Amino acid sequence: MIKVHHLDYSRSTRILWLLEELGEPYELTTYHRDPSTFRAPAELKQAHPLGKSPVIEHDGAVIAESGAILEYLAAKLGDGRLGRSPADADWGEYLEWLHAGEGTAMMGVVMLMLVRGCDKTSRASAYGLEVVDGAMAEIEAKLDGRDYLLASGFSAADIQFGYVVAVADQFGAVGDRPRLRAWLARVTARPAYIAAVEKGGPWLLPISR
Ligand SMILES: N[C@@H](CCC(=O)N[C@@H](CS)C(=O)NCC(=O)O)C(=O)O
Structure with a gap:
């Protein structure tokens, strides 16, 4: 087991x-x-x-x-x-989401976590916000016309980014992005x-x- x-x-x-x-x-x-x-x-x-x-x-x-x-x-x-496999048309997109979650977006989120309560104009704060905002903007754009990160349906990529977006929201970095908010509510309403x-x-x- x-x-x-x-x-x-x-x-x-x-x-x-x-x-x-x-x-x-x-x-x-x-x-x-x-x-x-x-x-x-x-x-x-x-x-x-x-x-x-x-x-x-x-x-x-x-x-x-x-x-x-x-x-x-x-x-x-x-x-x-x-998951997705090499036989799937969106395998590359799947891998990108899965790795970008920790490799890029979470790096920015952790910076925001570490500088909480500090000067928001500091380089670390501004850079963290820029990285996270870029990731949130990308997801908001991708969710146009689809319910999940991949057009083919729910996947481990949604699980990976669910945590990123939830923590980013805790630090005020999700912004006014209705598709992103609806997606977070949708995936975290799943029984699993x-x-x-x-x-x-x-x-x-x-x-x-
Ligand atoms: N990139 C790693 C990060 C692992 C990580 O930093 N985990 C945190 C929990 S969210 C941890 O163990 N923190 C405890 C500590 O660093 O003392 C992953 O995605 O698994």
Whole structure:
């Protein structure tokens, strides 16, 4: 059975969400953040040397990085659901969303998180906002005429970006983008997301800008 090393208030909810979508059983180990620093406990390093969540164990493999885990689980267990393959016309678009979520957009979101309460005109603040705003604008444009990030339907890419957009909103970076807001409401109304939150707890840290 798949073992998930889950940290409370974190992007590892993405993995629970995907597994709930697939109807796959999993064994959940939940780690708790330090209440003052919000950092992960040291025990998480026993699961993976980086000490970050999510981490999964499956068939003897230990895998970190949420995008890699989503891609792995969708390919291994999805049977064509939630993932895309080289045979699909939108495989490239799927991979781009999956990787841009952490590689670009989340980098900007983390900058906003780190500079919260600081001078909004600082270089770090302005750069973080520019990166996140660019990602939000791109999604708003893509959602014209489609319900999900891919025209072919809901996929792991929506799960990956669900967290990015939810945290960006917490820091006031979503803006007045009706398609993006409707998409976030649509994907987080899915029974699998609700089940993931019931099992893993809320994914947003209790902090604000
Ligand atoms: N790019 C990695 C980021 C992993 C990461 O930073 N996870 C956070 C949880 S949202 C974490 O473990 N933070 C605890 C800490 O750094 O102490 C991924 O997508 O999995």
